[in-house]
Amino acid sequence: MIATALPDADLLRRYDRPGPRYTSYPTAPQFHSGFGEQALRDAVAASNGDPIPRRLSLYVHVPFCASPCFYCGCNRIITRDKARAEAYLARLYREIDLVAALFDRDREVVQLHFGGGTPNFLDPAQLREVVDTLRAQFHFSARSDLDLSIELDPRFVTPADVAELGAAGFNRASLGVQDFDPEVQAAVNRIQSVEETAAVVEACRAAGMRSVNIDLIYGLPHQTLEGFGATLARVIDIRPDRLAVYGYAHLPELFRPQKQIDAAHLPGPELRLALLQLAIDRLTAAGYVYIGMDHFALPDDELARAQERGGLHRNFMGYTTHADSDLVGLGVSAISHIGDTFSQNPRDLPTWEHALDDGRLPVMRGMRLDEDDQLRADLIQALMCQAEIPVRALERRYAIDFPQYFADALARLQPLVDDGLVTVAPGVIRATSRGRLLLRNIAMCFDRYLNAPHDAPVRFSRAV
Numbered sequence: 001m002i003a004t005a006l007p008d009a010d011l012l013r014r015y016d017r018p019g020p021r022y023t024s025y026p027t028a029p030q031f032h033s034g035f036g037e038q039a040l041r042d043a044v045a046a047s048n049g050d051p052i053p054r055r056l057s058l059y060v061h062v063p064f065c066a067s068p069c070f071y072c073g074c075n076r077i078i079t080r081d082k083a084r085a086e087a088y089l090a091r092l093y094r095e096i097d098l099v100a101a102l103f104d105r106d107r108e109v110v111q112l113h114f115g116g117g118t119p120n121f122l123d124p125a126q127l128r129e130v131v132d133t134l135r136a137q138f139h140f141s142a143r144s145d146l147d148l149s150i151e152l153d154p155r156f157v158t159p160a161d162v163a164e165l166g167a168a169g170f171n172r173a174s175l176g177v178q179d180f181d182p183e184v185q186a187a188v189n190r191i192q193s194v195e196e197t198a199a200v201v202e203a204c205r206a207a208g209m210r211s212v213n214i215d216l217i218y219g220l221p222h223q224t225l226e227g228f229g230a231t232l233a234r235v236i237d238i239r240p241d242r243l244a245v246y247g248y249a250h251l252p253e254l255f256r257p258q259k260q261i262d263a264a265h266l267p268g269p270e271l272r273l274a275l276l277q278l279a280i281d282r283l284t285a286a287g288y289v290y291i292g293m294d295h296f297a298l299p300d301d302e303l304a305r306a307q308e309r310g311g312l313h314r315n316f317m318g319y320t321t322h323a324d325s326d327l328v329g330l331g332v333s334a335i336s337h338i339g340d341t342f343s344q345n346p347r348d349l350p351t352w353e354h355a356l357d358d359g360r361l362p363v364m365r366g367m368r369l370d371e372d373d374q375l376r377a378d379l380i381q382a383l384m385c386q387a388e389i390p391v392r393a394l395e396r397r398y399a400i401d402f403p404q405y406f407a408d409a410l411a412r413l414q415p416l417v418d419d420g421l422v423t424v425a426p427g428v429i430r431a432t433s434r435g436r437l438l439l440r441n442i443a444m445c446f447d448r449y450l451n452a453p454h455d456a457p458v459r460f461s462r463a464v
Contacts, residue, residue, distance in 0.1 A: 009273055011419055011434075016269070018460040019440045020450070021293070022384055023316045024342060025377040026367065028335070030449050031344055035366030043341040043368070044102040047326055050339075053104065054326050055141070057111035058134060059317055060092070061331030063349065064121040066156060069190045070260040071178070071220060071248055075333040075347055076117040085122050088331075088349075091356045093133055095330055098361055100137035103328075109140045111322045114150040120157045124164035131168055145302075147172055147322070154196050159203035166207025173204045174213040174244075180234055181227035184220050187265060194234050201238050211301060214240040218275040219248035221265035228275050232282045242303060243288060243296045244318070245279045247272070276437075292384055292439060295319055312385040319385070340369045371398070372448065380443045387436050389429040412445040 020027040047054060064084060065076045077084075112134065119127070131148065140146065149172035150165065162173075177197055178190060185191050197214075204212045214235055218228065235243070250266060252258040267275060280290070288296040289304045295318070297303040306312045306321040313323035316335050327337040332352040335344045343366030346352040355362035369377065375398045383389050391402045403410065413429075416422045421435030422442060431442055444450055 009270070011421070012273055012437075013269060014419075015416075015421075015438050015441045017441075019444045020447070020460055022380050022440060022443050023314060023318070024335070024337065025380045025443075025447070026342075026369070026373055026449055027447075028342075028344065031342060031365040031367050033365050035341070035343060035363070035368065037361040037363045039341065039366065039368065040336070040338070040343045040361055040363050041102060043338040043343070047339040048102075048104045048107070053106050053108075054339075055322065055324060056103065056107050056109045056138065057315070057317070057320070057322055057325045057327045058109055058113070058138070059327060059329045059331075059334055060112070060114050060119075060130060060134075061116065061329070061334045061345075062088075062114060062119040062121055063117040063332050064088070065116065065118045065153075066121065067189065068257050069176075069178075070188045070257045071217060072257055073249065073251065073255040074117065077349065082121075082123075085126060089122075089126060089130065091353055092130070092331055094356045094359075095362065096133055096137055098356075098359075099328060099330065100134075103138070105139050107139065107326075109134075109138045110143070110145065110325055111147040111317075111320065112140075112149070113147070113317050115317065116151055118153045118156065119150050120152050120161065124161050124168065127165060127170075128168040131170075145321070147320075149173065151176070152200060154200040155190075155192050157200060159199055159206075162200060162203035163207050166204075166209060170207075171209050172211045172213075173200075173209055174215065174242075175200060175240075176215045177231075177235065178215065178217045179220055179223065179228065180231040181223065183222045184227065187221040187261065189260070198238050201240065211241040211303075213242040213244060214238070215244045215246065216279070217246050217248050218279060219250075219267055219272045221261055223267050223271075223275060225271070225274055225278055229278055229282070232279060236282065236286045241298050241301045243283060245276075245283070245294050245296065247276070247294070280437075290436065291319060292387065292436070293319075307385065310386060314381060314384045336366075340374060342366050342369075374398075375400070376446055376448060379446055383431070383443055384439055387431040387439065390427075391429060392427040406446065408451070409446045412451070413442065416442060416445070 063075060063077045065078055066080050068078050148170045150170050151174045154175050175197060179185065180194055201212050250258060250263060283296050287298065289299050291297055291303055291307055302321050303319055311321060311323050313320050315327055315337060329336040332349050333345055333347045335342060343363050345362045346364040352362045379389055379394060395402050413422060417424055421432055421438055423430050423432060431439060
């Protein structure tokens with residue numbers, strides 16, 4: 001297991017600046033409208049022609065939420081009108097028909113994930129129908145490591161619903177919690193009890209799901225060390241297999257619901273760092289292993305084991321154990337990563353609907369990676385998953401002299417080396433135990449686009 005230690009407060013303050021989360025490289029702001037439907041068709045055709053067909057990961061976006069959470073920056077539509085789900089599914093099935101026809105049937109699906117929004121805005125019968133439709137159109141793996149995962153809002157799902165999801169094949173679930181403190185919950189418009197959350201986790205286990213994740217957020221309004229400590233204690237008692245502990249990014253100019261949050265009630269920098277320190281201390285003391293970025297897992301969880309054997313991967317779904325697969329995104333705003341390309345569906349529902357009504361693949365933007373993009377993407381992927389850059393392997397793979405090729409990046413990296421966050425040795429660059437919480441900052445040194453002049457500023461969340 002890879003150890004981690006919190007850098008001192010002065011260092012964290014110095015490096016707490018905005019930057020990408022690197023669920024992709026290049027990041028989504030680099031996608032452009034010049035990449036359209038035909039480019040995606042060409043990308044799939046090229047990937048079908050690979051001598052060893054790459055496996056597939058499917059992502060389905062369900063945009064609807066019954067209630068707004070004020071901290072949220074996801075692409076979602078607030079509605080309690082369940083009839084909207086049927087209209088959405090009708091077009092989703094059209095998209096599945098169009099997309100599945102592009103892929104050879106020997107392309108094996110090893111992962112299916114439902115995100116949102118709130119995927120359980122769809123009832124269990126509708127979710128089963130989506131899974132069955134995908135199974136009819138794609139070749140799903142019969143292997144034991146097939147992942148069918150779903151994000152669940154415990155406020156709107158019952159243990160009986162979870163049992164139906166287990167019967168439909170779902171074997172992983174991720175539950176939003178954020179904080180159990182009543183004052184914090186009221187401030188972010190998400191009232192959720194410990195009891196209903198624990199009941200859903202127990203239902204997931206009873207349904208045979210092999211992994212349950214819980215999401216927490218630090219930096220929310222009215223959070224205190226005492227209150228967040230109580231939340232951590234309750235979550236540890238529930239004992240999820242995985243935890244994600246995100247730092248809240250207050251960007252009300254980008255995400256309108258955040259305007260409902262009074263910035264005066266947000267924790268200051270010192271308290272925010274103390275909340276992070278508390279989470280790390282409590283979770284590691286409880287036996288959780290730090291995976292990377294904001295993620296923790298029990299030592300016997302597949303995520304931790306994948307990191308040990310070098311098989312961890314990071315994409316738009318977060319950390320995953322399926323490193324050798326193309327990602328196929330379905331639904332409004334969904335992103336695909338096919339071969340050396342990225343593509344994204346429209347973020348607004350009407351544009352996505354109109355494309356499908358016209359019989360077109362709903363591609364809004366994307367990009368094809370050049371060789372430099374692919375090199376830096378491999379570098380950042382290794383860093384984010386294994387906390388190191390395999391210099392010798394990259395030199396062999398891309399026929400480069402690493403110090404010469406990345407002279408500017410290494411100059412940007414030097415202050416982090418001086419601060420004890422990174423070590424540079426022959427053949428490998430590693431994040432130290434103190435530097436592992438600042439992987440984004442290390443990756444930013446190698447980001448060609450981030451360090452190039454911009455016509456307009458791009459807004460990112462802060463690193464800590």
